[in-house]
Amino acid sequence: MSQLTKSILFWIISFLLMGSLAVYQRLTGPTHPTRGSVTLAGETIKFKLLRSHETDTDAPVKIEVTNPGVTGNVIFKRLKVEEDWVTIAMVREGDELVAYLPAQPPAGKLEYFVELSNQGQTVQLVKDAVVIRYKGRVPPFILIPHIFFMFFAMLFSLRTGIEAFVKGPYLLKYTILTTIFLIIGGGMLGPVVQKYAFGAYWTGWPFGHDLTDNKTLIALLGWVIAWNRIRKNPANRGWAIAAAIILIAVYLIPHSVLGSELDYGNGQVITGKR
Numbered sequence: 001m002s003q004l005t006k007s008i009l010f011w012i013i014s015f016l017l018m019g020s021l022a023v024y025q026r027l028t029g030p031t032h033p034t035r036g037s038v039t040l041a042g043e044t045i046k047f048k049l050l051r052s053h054e055t056d057t058d059a060p061v062k063i064e065v066t067n068p069g070v071t072g073n074v075i076f077k078r079l080k081v082e083e084d085w086v087t088i089a090m091v092r093e094g095d096e097l098v099a100y101l102p103a104q105p106p107a108g109k110l111e112y113f114v115e116l117s118n119q120g121q122t123v124q125l126v127k128d129a130v131v132i133r134y135k136g137r138v139p140p141f142i143l144i145p146h147i148f149f150m151f152f153a154m155l156f157s158l159r160t161g162i163e164a165f166v167k168g169p170y171l172l173k174y175t176i177l178t179t180i181f182l183i184i185g186g187g188m189l190g191p192v193v194q195k196y197a198f199g200a201y202w203t204g205w206p207f208g209h210d211l212t213d214n215k216t217l218i219a220l221l222g223w224v225i226a227w228n229r230i231r232k233n234p235a236n237r238g239w240a241i242a243a244a245i246i247l248i249a250v251y252l253i254p255h256s257v258l259g260s261e262l263d264y265g266n267g268q269v270i271t272g273k274r
Contacts, residue, residue: 010162010163014158018151018158022151022154024251024252025254028254030051030254031052034049034126035047035049038116040116040121040123041070041118045065045116046064047064047125051130051133052132053133053135054136055103055105055106055108055135056103056136057103058101059134061101062097063090063097063125065097068092069118069119070118072097072099072114073114073117074112075112075113076088076111076112079110080263080264103134105199106199107133107199108262110132111131111132112130113125113130142189143193145189146190148185153178153186153247157178159174160175160178160244161243163240164241165237171234178243182223187216199269203270210260215250215253219243219247219250222247226239226243
């Protein structure tokens with residue numbers, strides 16, 4: 001197998017791994033909608049309940065129910081606030097029952113249930129309350145480059161790890177590119193995204209325990225160290241492999257776990273548990 005063929009194969013493997021990690025992180029994060037189904041009045045009702053929404057509009061709760069005899073309620077309150085639950089009657093719009101959760105400040109969270117009823121029978125869509133977090137809108141000219149550089153950081157991280165493992169000739173070059181992509185995507189644009197979305201540039205160490213910030217910091221330090229070691233001695237390939245493994249571990253942690261949360265008591269953005 002020629003060197004060019006090997007390189008193409010390694011890039012394909014890296015791309016497929018990156019895509020798999022991105023999908024995994026997307027589907028396992030706490031902002032991914034809660035999905036499921038229940039049966040009421042002989043009808044199987046599928047649902048998708050939002051767990052993330054922008055601060056500038058009320059969050060829609062929409063359930064498709066074709067039976068006109070089915071009614072619904074949304075019951076909610078602010079997360080971690082001692083207050084009464086509020087009940088909103090859902091309104092029928094065609095084949096959907098619709099209600100809206102009130103908009104909250106950035107990083108504000110509501111917990112809510114949905115109940116459907118028909119002829120004295122009531123079902124609750126989920127056993128535990130669904131938690132929805134609100135975020136400010138991030139301008140596309142900030143968000144798109146952030147996503148671009150973070151994806152390319154993962155792609156080049158995987159490719160650099162493979163290059164180190166096979167003792168390829170482009171280890172230092174790929175290490176430099178990986179580190180640069182991670183610095184721009186995570187170290188520079190990441191805090192700006194956080195500021196737009198949740199009102200704070202950085203809530204990780206040493207100011208807080210935000211897991212997204214902390215894992216970005218760990219991954220960035222890992223690649224900066226690897227760059228320094230390989231720059232001094234190209235034989236230090238193990239550092240690139242270690243840094244690549246660290247970044248894989250970072251991406252295996254669902255996005256937004258232990259993320260920013262508004263403390264309604266003092267108005268400060270803290271690290272949440274849900």
